[in-house]
Amino acid sequence: MLYRSAKLDERELAVLAEIEDLRVRLRFVLNEPHRWTGSLRRLSFARNIQGSNSIEGYDARLDDVAAVALGEEPLDSSTETRMALEGYRNAMTYVLQRADDQDFECSVSLLKSLHFMMTGYSLLNRPGRWRAGSIYVQREQTQEIMHEGADVDHVPGLMAELAAYVNDCADDELLVKAAMAHLNLVMIHPFRDGNGRMARCLQSLVLARNGILSPVFMSIEEYLGRNSQAYYDVLAQVGGGHWAPERSTTAWVRFTLTAHLRQASTLRRRVDDAERMWMGIERLVGAREERQLAALNDAAMGLRLRRATYLKIAAESGSTITEQTAGRDLKALVDAGYLEPHGEKRGRFYVATPTLREVWLGVRGSRAVRDDADPFAG
Structure with missing residues (x-):
């Protein structure tokens, strides 16, 4: 049994409709040929990588992350941070490249492969393998245990169920389905390390398979990186400290819908900024x-x-x-x-x-x- 979302109420449906309206308008603008679209896409991808990794303590300047996203060396970042950024870039690039394939399916093998891409720079992470025992998430300042992952013996079955859920063509709201995939992977905590990054990558995978708007633009990773404490708090609230899929997930659904709404608004503003920036630079430099x-x-x-x-x-x-x-x-x-x-x-x-x-x-x-x-x- 996995965590499931309850039937959406009127307020949740209204927020979904607002996000959809923004998404449609963004799709119209971004599908038109503009000279600034490449820069916007490149920096959006870099911000996603930066946001997701900053939550795990891998902090880097945007220009360093953008360099790594382009396959170049960063100027300032540590070796470990660079390897973490490169791993996440590789996993996300694979997701984006494969998502449009008609035969692309989520599987346990795929999830293990993405984890290997993401964390393979250290064999201590058990890249591509389930954890070997119990796992606990602790509050860094106090060492208080905030969450205990699912029983290790249940991990293979739960992850198979999660892959089947991602592949299920049931008429679920896309953003909610992506959010629930994210939540379940975090709560199962199947890996020794990299569970948060894997959960956020899986959320982008679900968004990518729909194809309405690239997850480069629909991802909430930047928002989560900027609001990491609120992210931790809602996961703790919904999880209740241990694997308990019978608990209500309403707080999580509302948190992610708010994240999507605010991130879409940010992107809408950046589209306007990009156009005005390009025009202003042309006026300046000729x-x-x-x-x-x-x-x-x-x-x-x-x-x-x-x-x-x-x-x-x-x-x-x-x-x-x-x-x-x-x-x-x-x-x-x-x-x-x-x-x-x-x-x-x-x-x-x-x-x-x-x-x-x-x-x-x-x-x-x-x-x-x-x-x-x-x-x-x-």
Whole structure:
């Protein structure tokens, strides 16, 4: 028996309808060809990786995570953090690549494989294997036991049941089904390490299989990373300290619906920001190659640029260029007063000058006030 959601009430259905309205509008905008869409997708993916890993204590700057997402070395992150980011990138990339396949199914083997991709940098994590005994989640500050995973003898059967639930074509609300998959994996806690990351990856897998809007844009991992204490609290409330699938999951469903609503609102604002940013940069720098505009877009928002990441950004923009061309481009942007170089040789990176930063500050300063009221308050 797994945790199940109760029948949705009127308020929950109303929030779902609001999320769906935002999703449809976002799909319309994001499916149209825009020059800024590539940057938005790349940084959204990086924010998802950053959010999910920060919950587990693997903290990194957005530009370092974006570099890892592009297959490049980060500037500042520790070796362990880099490996954790790379593992999560690999697992999520596999999910995104396979989700559209007609024969793609969730299975115990798939879940173990994703876990291996995610945590295989250390054999101490038992990558790709169920845990060997009991497991407890403790509050870091006090060492108080917050949750005990399901009995180890029940793990194989519960995980098979969870895979079957993900494959079930019953007419469940997609966001609720994804949330319940996430909740069940966390509560079973089938692995020695990486259970939270696996649960969030599984939630994205469920979203990806629907195909309405890429989970790169529908994921709530960034929101969870920014609200990790509330995330921990609702899991503790619903779980009750041990595997108890008969407990009510209403608080969890409402938490995840609120997360989706707020994350969709954030993405809607970023779409508007991206369009205004691109126009503002074009007004500032005049006619430039698209790869240069995309790089200046990142720098204006405070990200550090390197030659290696510039080459990847250029490829994303449709330009296959040499390292020499990349170096000339960056020098031209420095000479024009838009970028400042720092460091030497392999450690060299570029940041926006105050002139370029003003474009982003102007966009951010002119945003409308966002309504972040609790949709379930009252």
